[in-house]
Structure formats: C-alpha cells, structure tokens
Amino acid sequence: MTVSAILKEVSVYHPDKVVNNDYFIHHFQRQGKDIEHLLDALGRENRYVADYQRETTLTMAIEASKQVLEKSKLSGEDLDMIVFVSGTPEYFWPPNAVAIHQALQGKEEAIVYDMNVACVGMVVAVEQASRNMLANPNIKRALVVASEQMHRYARQEDAVTYANFGDGAAAVLIEKRKNTENGFIDSTYKVNTESIDKIVFPACGVSNMLESDTTETEKKIKWENVNNDNAFLSTIELIEKLLKRNHLSTKDIQAFCFSQLSRKNIYKIQEAFKEDSGKFPIVGTEYGYTGSVSPFMALEHAVKTGQVKRGDYVIFWSVGAGSTACAVLYKY
Numbered sequence: 106m107t108v109s110a111i112l113k114e115v116s117v118y119h120p121d122k123v124v125n126n127d128y129f130i131h132h133f134q135r136q137g138k139d140i141e142h143l144l145d146a147l148g149r150e151n152r153y154v155a156d157y158q159r160e161t162t163l164t165m166a167i168e169a170s171k172q173v174l175e176k177s178k179l180s181g182e183d184l185d186m187i188v189f190v191s192g193t194p195e196y197f198w199p200p201n202a203v204a205i206h207q208a209l210q211g212k213e214e215a216i217v218y219d220m221n222v223a224c225v226g227m228v229v230a231v232e233q234a235s236r237n238m239l240a241n242p243n244i245k246r247a248l249v250v251a252s253e254q255m256h257r258y259a260r261q262e263d264a265v266t267y268a269n270f271g272d273g274a275a276a277v278l279i280e281k282r283k284n285t286e287n288g289f290i291d292s293t294y295k296v297n298t299e300s301i302d303k304i305v306f307p308a309c310g311v312s313n314m315l316e317s318d319t320t321e322t323e324k325k326i327k328w329e330n331v332n333n334d335n336a337f338l339s340t341i342e343l344i345e346k347l348l349k350r351n352h353l354s355t356k357d358i359q360a361f362c363f364s365q366l367s368r369k370n371i372y373k374i375q376e377a378f379k380e381d382s383g384k385f386p387i388v389g390t391e392y393g394y395t396g397s398v399s400p401f402m403a404l405e406h407a408v409k410t411g412q413v414k415r416g417d418y419v420i421f422w423s424v425g426a427g428s429t430a431c432a433v434l435y436k437y
Contacts, residue, residue, distance in 0.1 A: 109288030110235040112437060113246075113280040116172035117405045118165050119153040119273040119392060126150060129268035132261070140264045148368025152271030152393025154256055162274070163195040166252035167208045169274035173248065174209065177278045181209030185244040186216040188234055190226040190251035190397050192306065192425075193258060194219060205250065216244070223304075223425030224364060226397035227251035231277060231421070232433045235289035238281055250276040253396040258306060258325045266328050269366075271393020275401040287416060290434040293347045295339045297428055300331040304426035331428075340422060341377055343432040347420070351434060355380050359417035359437075360407045364424060365389035365399035386412065397423070413437050 126144050133140045155165065166189055174180060187209075189202040196204075202217040211217070222229045227249065234247045252274035259266035282288065308327035313319050344361075348354055355378045363371050368387055375385045386403040395402060400421045407413040417437050424430040 107284055108239060109282050109285050110238045110279050111282050111285065111288040112231075112404075112435060113278040114173050114176040115275065115277045115401055115405045115408060116169055116176055117273065117275050117398075117402050118169035118172060119271075120155040120160060120165070122154050122156065123151050124154050126268075129264070133264055133268065136262060138264060140268055143264055144268060146367065146369040147269055147394070148365070148371075148387055148389045149269060149393060150390040152256070152269075153273055155254055155272040157254075157257055160254075160272075161195040162191050162193055162252040162254050163201050163204055165254075165272070165274040166191075166201065166250045166276070167205055169252065169276040170205055170209060170248055170250045173250075173276040173278050177280075179246065179278070181206070181211040183246055184209070184211055184215055184248050186234060186237070186247035187211060188217075188230045188247065188249045189219045190221070190230045190249065191219070191253055192221055192223045192226060192396055193254050194221065205248075209248075222397070222429060222431075223427065224366070224396045224399075225423040225425035225429055225431050227275065227401055228397075228421045228423045228431045228433055231279065231401075232289070232292045232431060234279055238279060239289070245281045247279040248276060249279065250274065251397045251401065253398050255326065255396050256393070260322055260325050263326075263328060266326050269394045271395050273392055273395040273398050273402065275398045275405065277401060277404075287436045290436060291347060291351055292431060292433045293343045295343055295430045297339065297430075301427050303327075303329040303331045306426075339430055340374055340424070340432075343430060344378075344420060344422065347432050347434050353418065353434075357418050358384065358420055360404070360413045360419045361385045362400045362403040362407065362419060362421045364422065365392070365403065366394050383412070397425075399423070408437075
C-alpha cells in the first residue's frame with residue numbers, strides 16, 4: 106500500500122492597497138534615477154502593500170490559513186502540524202506558529218514551529234513537512250503558511266528592493282493519502298556561500314538593533330548586486346538532476362512555479378529548457394516580489410486558471426540569501 110503527501114489546497118492573501126509602477130518611477134526620478142528598464146526586467150506592474158498600522162506578517166498568515174482551511178472544509182482541530190515561514194516574522198518568540206495555532210483553535214498535540222530560509226523558505230517548508238508526514242504515522246494533515254512584508258523594510262533609495270517588493274501570504278494544506286499516484290516525489294538542494302554578505306536583513310545584525318548609533322537605514326535590508334549567472338546555472342542543474350533521477354523530462358512538467366524575483370531570469374530558464382513560456386506562471390506583475398511566498402502564489406494562479414490539474418507534475422524552485430536553493434517535484 107502506497108502512502109503519499111498531497112497538496113490538498115492552496116490559498117493566497119494580499120492586502121487591499123495596490124501601488125503601481127508610476128509611483129516608484131516618480132519616486133526615483135526625484136532621486137535622479139530612471140528605473141523603467143529595471144521594472145521591465147523584474148516584471149513589475151503592481152504590488153500590494155500592507156497597512157503597517159494594522160497588518161503584520163502574523164495577521165496576514167492567519168488570514169491565509171483561515172482561507173485554506175475553508176477551502177479544504179477543515180478546522181484547526183484537524184491539523185497535526187503547523188509551520189510558519191517568514192524572513193520578516195512579527196516575533197522571534199513565542200513562535201508565530203503558536204499564535205496561528207491559537208487563532209485557528211488547534212488541538213493540543215499538534216506540532217508547531219517557525220522556519221526561516223529567506224526567500225526559499227516556503228519551498229523548503231513544504232518539502233520538509235511532506236517528508237516528515239511520510240515518516241511519521243501520527244501526522245495526517247499539515248498547514249504550511251508563509252507571509253512576508255519585505256517592502257516594509259526596504260530602503261527607499263534602493264530601487265531593487267523598494268520598487269520591487271510587495272506584501273502577501275500563501276498557505277497550503279498537505280494531506281496524507283493512501284493508494285494515490287499524486288503527491289510529493291523528490292527534491293534537490295544547492296548551497297553556495299560566495300554571496301553570504303551581499304543580501305542581509307537587518308543589515309546591522311540583530312545584536313546592534315538597539316544601539317544608539319545604529320541608523321534606521323542600517324536596520325533595513327542591505328541588497329548588493331550578486332552574480333546571477335551562478336544562480337541561473339545552478340537552477341538548471343538542480344532541475345535537471347531532479348528530473349533525471351525520477352526518469353522525467355521538462356516535457357513532462359505542466360508548471361514551473363518559481364521565485365518571482367525576476368521575470369527576465371525566469372524566461373532565461375524557460376529558453377534554456379526550450380519549453381513554452383506558458384509553463385512558467387508569472388504573478389510578480391500583480392503581486393510584486395513577495396519572497397518565500399511567491400512560488401505558491403504562482404501555484405495558486407496556475408490552479409485557479411486551470412493550467413494545473415490533478416495528476417500534473419509541478420516543480421517548485423526558489424533561492425534564498427546566502428545562498429541556498431531548493432527544487433521540489435510534486436504530482437499535483
């Protein structure tokens with residue numbers, strides 16, 4: 106008898122406020138900078154920005170979690186595991202997952218914890234929760250929810266972050282099923298630490314946050330240029346390795362749900378694989394770059410539009426600061 110960890114449902118939450126490119130073009134024109142080419146390469150048109158007086162990554166995660174439970178026709182009592190993912194968490198402790206458990210009225214014996222792997226966080230969390238589920242007979246259902254407010258912490262003089270980032274959350278419900286060919290299949294990882302000091306948050310380090318001589322700029326995101334060629338090549342290598350050892354080719358994959366950091370780089374990978382661009386859902390035009398959330402915003406879009414149906418192969422991929430990359434193969 107086979108046992109699988111399937112993606113039962115996915116949901117997306119975004120704030121109400123939409124900010125389009127015009128605002129950022131004018132913002133940076135006042136600084137003497139032309140960012141229109143950058144925005145086109147990144148694939149930006151709109152992005153959602155939270156009301157920072159009332160919305161946090163925790164409140165957004167709770168909303169996304171409630172949505173995915175409603176779609177699944179389940180309650181917090183049905184969850185055996187809750188994993189919260191964020192590079193911009195509201196609290197270091199108590200774990201945000203515990204607050205989500207409280208909001209969902211979860212059961213006492215649930216496994217709850219937070220995870221931070223920067224922008225690859227939700228891909229890693231879904232992979233780890235799936236493997237944990239298959240190894241642990243006591244886990245039947247797991248909630249993985251990611252939530253980011255990177256725009257809140259962007260430096261207003263840095264176009265790559267301030268004009269690029271959006272806020273949002275996504276949640277998936279993973280469920281154990283018997284006698285099905287669908288579900289988690291495999292994953293690959295790659296670590297390259299040559300850029301470990303290039304993208305840092307907070308730039309000053311947590312130990313310096315409260316020092317009187319630490320500036321507000323130093324408390325925000327530091328984002329220096331990194332060698333994207335290496336990330337591009339490692340993405341191809343990761344996916345080819347994943348496909349080869351599972352006796353598949355890119356032709357078998359219905360959707361490549363990738364990090365939405367750069368539309369230009371997504372299309373580079375699409376061209377390298379010689380696949381149709383329709384297999385690479387682009388949602389950064391609507392949501393902006395939402396970090397760890399973005400590959401599952403792409404999945405939600407692909408499912409909602411009918412691009413991905415039950416039984417289709419899907420690959421998730423992202424890379425996080427440092428850097429660490431992960432590709433995950435699922436049969437939806």
